[in-house]
Amino acid sequence: MNENKNISIKDVAKHANVSTATVSHVINGTRFVSEETKRKVHQAMDDLNYRINSVARSLRSRKSHVIAFLAPILASETSNFFFMSVAAGIQSVLKQNNYHLVLSDSHEELEFEEDEIRMLSSQMIDGLIMAPASRECDYDQHFGDYPVVYIDRVPNNHQRDSVLVDNKTVSKEAVQMLIGKGHKRIAFLSGPHTLTTTEERYEGYIEALTEAGIAVDSQLIRIGEVTLSNGYQLTDVLLQHDPSAIFVTDNVMAMGVMSYLQEKSIRVPGRIAVVAFDEFQWTRITSPPLTVIEQPAFELGVKAAEVMLERIENANAPRQEHRLTAKLIVRQSS
Amino acid sequence: MNENKNISIKDVAKHANVSTATVSHVINGTRFVSEETKRKVHQAMDDLNYRINSVARSLRSRKSHVIAFLAPILASETSNFFFMSVAAGIQSVLKQNNYHLVLSDSHEELEFEEDEIRMLSSQMIDGLIMAPASRECDYDQHFGDYPVVYIDRVPNNHQRDSVLVDNKTVSKEAVQMLIGKGHKRIAFLSGPHTLTTTEERYEGYIEALTEAGIAVDSQLIRIGEVTLSNGYQLTDVLLQHDPSAIFVTDNVMAMGVMSYLQEKSIRVPGRIAVVAFDEFQWTRITSPPLTVIEQPAFELGVKAAEVMLERIENANAPRQEHRLTAKLIVRQSS
């Protein structure tokens, strides 16, 4: 039971009286080996408690079977919620295909992100799925020669595969629902437009208003840092311009909104209606429960992983862009 | 600009008119190299856009500078909240020490967990920080020869380093606080006792009661699956036994509790007081805001990473067990 020295394929070969090639082929099923020999090899592997060294394997085969997922997973509670679901989706399909997932965090900051990409590029990964921290980034020179799939958001003029949510359509739908209930002064509260998602949601909002013949009031549109306290403050500001509904495109800001309304005992939806983004468990226990847009986070991950595997199979296939549809869940807050 | 062939240390050496040894030593600073030569090497690396192949490096040096974190991060919203904070803590110290973090998910299931360990063991990691899915597990034979640090929970008879929360003390404190406010019938709601954390919280609850001379009523103690809906149902059951307060040791079950109380319009804390575990943003926007026990999740990660690095430095240092203290945050629900 000497654990210091790792037993290698050579030891197994010797113990089974075969060549290293045979052992390797038994392990990988890459060429025919007689049943008898297979048995001997497996016996030897068991006897010696052999475990393959995947580092050596990667070095030689130039494949790691590892896909990296780079996203702002640790940045805040919101994003970690969302992106963890995405990760779960990715994981589920990778696992089936014998790939592994490594999670990497960008902190939603460009500098961090670049660091991580640099690190990943030397780490030998077979592919990278990422949600860029800003639309204004261009990492093409930093990427290694693995495929990249953008998820949830994309950089401005990218040439890669992407898997996104149909933000515009669902946002439009949500605002139209509010309009249908008679709301005319609908506020829009979001984070900075450096993310394509935010931009798209904004477009949906605008389009719904203009199609309904409602003038856009810039006083009712507020952009700010994505935090609870900022949501709180901006709600205070917004209320000075007399909205009858608020459409918040971010989950954590929505907490700020709710916290303000609750603290000031402002009736929801009587005095003001609220529609937010992202379906998490807590949105059901606010009073009243929140009307939200549920993003298909898990499915987003599944799709991205599938696209990635296809891309690995065929490097020259035409570029894909997928749009998954989100779902409006109407509860009592609207 | 031919990207197909990766440029290696040999190419750099040739381009700079030095040996591969020199290039390697320049990269790692492992022996003296004259300024002039250093300059040439750096020049060559820049010219060729050289990126080190860390797989080859790992193979040769038998060090990967990668620490794995295995926990139920994707299992549910609760745990992903908590363990992501832990991960952030780990990450922060690893980053400073030039180590990398890979996140691995156990789904809170033993089978999954074993799979992941098997995979990690062949993946060449320098250490493993893990939160075991159950106290009744023994992976010692599956582990490779890297150090293991248990975090948040431990298996029954382990011999490793561990970094834990002082669950018992803080739980006792919480229950004592309730007792101090006159509560005598305090319910205990938790997940199954297969986790040491749950067990410890239970002990704190019991000790607080007995020290105060309050008889333990088994009808007021409910164990169940850790879900919102189960929290909801068990609250219904508990209320038939007339408690004046509920101590919920799990965050997602707490949502179930709150959702029930809210739906039935039961006054909190007037009719019933609630104390829950884990401080997340949403606990501030329930009505009323929740009294919770805040676990030092980030600090837990920091400590675990520090312990890991020490252990890597010195394999024979005495075993460490750390207990970090949690904090009771009293809000309106109690």
Place this chain on the structure above:
DNA sequence: TAATGATATGTAAACGTTTACGCGGAATCC
């Protein structure tokens, strides 16, 4: 001036796999 030491660098063998070749023997063919 020969020996010594210090200084700066080079040579080549590992690390544990995968895989392009090749080879011996049995079976098949004409």
Place this chain on the structure above:
DNA sequence: GGATTCCGCGTAAACGTTTACATATCATTA
């Protein structure tokens, strides 16, 4: 019965680093 095919497996060269050992140059010393 010689040529051909097929079957099952072995040999050894990579993959890109790190690192023990060796070496060449030069200044210093006796």
